[in-house]
Amino acid sequence: PNLWASSRRFSTAWTYAHITYYGSPNGGGTEGGACGYQNTYSLGYGFMTAALSSSLFQGGSSCGACYQIRCEPIRVTRTVKNWCWSYSRTITVTAINLxxxxxxxxxxxxxxxxxxxPMPAFLSLARREVRSEKRGGIRFTMGGNLWFLTILIHNVGGAGDVRSVRIKSPHSGLISMYRNWGSLWTVRARMSGALFFMITTSHGxxxxTRNAVGSGWRFGQTWEGNFP
Structure with missing residues (x-):
């Protein structure tokens, strides 16, 4: 979504602006940028960052500047929806990119x-009710070792983000996975053979999928599963 917002640098008045989001729900895609930061997360900026339009970026002189952003109040009608959590909520972001x-x-x-x-910063202000248009099925990138699996689950359509995952092999019942970090999901069990997944998105x-990951899977491989 493209939202009307108000913004200000500290010690200045509020001005009108727009906000959009990029990247994934776990903040993927935020590293680097036109300001020369190599990895903004490891440098301590986290996901509360922003890429500025050229009018604000000013050739790079705004790199590192802090801005407060809040939603601009609107008159809600049957056709105009309030996408924001609260008009009184503000966030502070650091300029790291153009x-x-x-x-x-x-x-x-x-x-x-x-x-x-970044999507986590956007979602701290606004509700997200858009569909993620993806091509192909959900993808599973295999990681871990003989004693546990850590699987990157990505290319999720619909709501786009995953709330829970259960996994099953031919030699086990359904086992709940836990979120290791971001889109990485882990199960502390030895798993072999074709893998079955039950995934719940944020929209419920x-x-x-059955056999989304075939019996011959190996660590480092990416498999794609189509859901009925």
Missing amino acids: CPPRSSGGCCNPPLQHFDL RVLI
Whole structure:
């Protein structure tokens, strides 16, 4: 979504702006950028960062600047929905990148004041009710060792983010996996053979696949499963 917002640098008045989001629900895609930071998360900026439109970026002189952002109050009607959690909520983000002109649907074109936020920062202000349009099925990248599996689950359509995962092999019942970090899900059990998954997204949709990962799987491989 593209939302009207208000923004300000500390000790200045509020001004009008727009916000959009990029990346994945776990903040993937936030590293690096036009300001020269190599890994903004390891440098302590976390996911509360922003790529600025060129009008705000000012050739890089705004790199490292802190901005407060809040949703702009609107009149809610039957056709106009309030996408924000609260009009009184504010977030503080650090400028770490440039959103070049013609990006985010043209929102970053001069003279617009625009913030392109990592998805976790955006979701701290706004509800997300959009579908993630993905090609192909959900993908499973295999990791771990003989004693446990850690699987990266990605390319999830619909709501896009995963709330719970259960896994089953030919030699086990359904076992709940736990979120190791971000989109990495772990089960502390030895698993072999074709793998069955039951995935629940944030919208409550339950996705079930059989043999999404075939019996000949190996660590490091990526498998794709199509859900009925």
